[in-house]
Amino acid sequence: MRVLFQVRPDFLKNPAGDSVQIVSTGQELKKLGVEVHLSTDPNIELTPYDLIHIFNITRVKESYMYFYNAQKQKKKVIISPIYWPPNDYLKREGVSSNALAAWNHMQPMRERLVGGADLLLPNSQLEMEVLRRDFPKAAPYQVVANGFPDSFIGATPDQFREQFPNLPQEFVLCAARISPRKNQHWLAEICQGLHLPLLLLGPVNDPQYYKRVTAFANVHHLGTLQGPLLASAYAAAKVHALPSWFETPGLSSIEAGACGSVVISTDQGSPKEYFQDMALYVHPLDDNSLRRALEQSFDAYPVPLMKHIQQWFTWAKAAEKTLQAYRTIIENNPEE
Incomplete structure (x- = not known):
């Protein structure tokens, strides 16, 4: 099985939780026999891959381009949203009044991804409930909890x-x-x-x-x-x-x-x-x-x-559930 990870281009230069999730999940999936590749190219040729796994819809512009490219090439897409609405944070004292408006302006893009993916992998049931609240036409999902190195x-x-x-x-x-x-x-x-x-x-x-x-x-x-x-x-x-x-x-x-x-x-x-x-x-x-x-x-x-x-909550368990999700999508949705 060949899987392509796609994520914001600066995920290593500016590390955050998504960086750890991507690297740790990829390492553990390789131990399970999955051939994991990573690209930040929004126009990459996708023929070699069985499916595309996109991480993070908070920084949605890049994710949207990856998603668009995958749809154009008729590839199955799994998304780890890593989503939580930052409304209270963006309303706090001293924050630019444009910050919340900018977040809301991008919600239609997030809606397209959440509704158009073949499968969502939220990190919790609570995250999925928030996704469904904000995007009622959300795709099917399977919770894959975050972990720590064993x-x-x-x-x-x-x-x-x-x-x-x-x-x-x-x-x-x-x-x-x-x-x-x-x-x-x-x-x-x-x-x-x-x-x-x-x-x-x-x-x-x-x-x-x-x-x-x-x-x-x-x-x-x-x-x-x-x-x-x-x-x-x-x-x-x-x-x-x-x-x-x-x-x-x-x-x-x-x-x-x-x-x-x-x-x-x-x-x-x-x-x-x-x-x-x-x-x-x-x-x-x-x-x-x-x-x-x-x-x-x-x-x-x-x-x-x-x-x-x-x-x-080990990364090994997270990888096992992720692989199960991959198999579900590939077996239930074979390439045309």
């Missing part, structure tokens, strides 16, 4: 402590690109009020926002960590907090929980479908919710969530 299981703090020996023994961790959507400024402010060290991991998505976040004396930014060192950082953290404006459900929350960290998550998006009552939740418009969650986190017990994530 190599993270059993991670210990040792490697992280050895590499960064001068950091506080107890700290709050947030591993995410540093951007207003991830809400690190709010987290830094509340942590400072509670006298809690905050450690940030991840690329700088917005330099001006980064300056505001790191102006707090309690904040340390170590850049981007990967692989065993990242897993060790999660294991070293007492709590991982991702108080974003929305998540689907937040890959670093999954990873941190799998490594034994207490998880504080936004309640906006699909996190509750993944973490149920085993995480602490905050609302981006409620300062008290984050303060309360941070206070509770140091007495929270992370093991139930760790076991739950390790059982259900």
Whole structure:
């Protein structure tokens, strides 16, 4: 089976959750015998491929061109939407009034993709419900949950402590690109009020926002960590907090929980479908919710969530479900 992945051209230069989902899913599918190729060319010749898998309809212009090319060449299309409407985020104070209008202007494009795909692979049932609400004529779907690398299981703090020996023994961790959507400024402010060290991991998505976040004396930014060192950082953290404006459900929350960290998550998006009552939740418009969650986190017990994530949310399981979806489309819809 030959499958072509198509995604925004800057998915590696400007990494985000979709980048991790694409790379991790592709690696695991290859282990299952799938020949996975990747292209950002909107006019690529598609004859060699059994189907086209497009990721991310938030950045919809490129995805629409990929979709149009696939339809023109009569190829089967699967879409991982990675969709959540950003209305509240775009209405927040200080945002350009054009931002929400620009999002709404692109909704007809998203509607075409959501309705015209052969199959949708949302990351949660909640995401699918939102897709159906916004696009009533949505295509059939199969939920494929996000995951974490199974190599993270059993991670210990040792490697992280050895590499960064001068950091506080107890700290709050947030591993995410540093951007207003991830809400690190709010987290830094509340942590400072509670006298809690905050450690940030991840690329700088917005330099001006980064300056505001790191102006707090309690904040340390170590850049981007990967692989065993990242897993060790999660294991070293007492709590991982991702108080974003929305998540689907937040890959670093999954990873941190799998490594034994207490998880504080936004309640906006699909996190509750993944973490149920085993995480602490905050609302981006409620300062008290984050303060309360941070206070509770140091007495929270992370093991139930760790076991739950390790059982259900590996990338290997995500790839198995994705392959099942591919087979369904190919077997039920043979080429003319």
